[in-house]
Amino acid sequence: MNQADIREPNKADKSKLDSVAQSPVLTFTSKTLDLTKAVSDSTISGYPYKVNLSLAGVTAAYVPEVFLKTPTDVISDICETGAGYISFYATKNTGTVTIDTIVCVRGGN
Secondary structure (H helix, E strand, O other), rough: OOOOOOOOOOOHHHHHHHHHHHHEEEEEEEEEHHHOOOOEEEOOOOOOEEEEEEEEOOOOEEEEEEEEEOOOOOOEEEEEEEEOEEEEEEEOOEEEEEEEEEEEEEEOO
């Protein structure tokens, strides 16, 4: 009978396990972006506000593709992912934007 080397996983092992466990594609439907939660931001010219939308499982390793219910010039076509959210850039900090579908594809490490 072979003996296995059994040990507690170290930080690097846990990180590898976490990345393997993450789904390569996350899909979210019927989301509302609440622009009243937007804060001043100067990242993108013409879009003076930034607002985060919480989405479970999303990390900075995901690349988002956003499909709006109705086209709008209120939010930029550039957004960023982070730990549990997508950041959107907006022209105003009032109202809401209805997002039909968000598809996040795991694109990096």
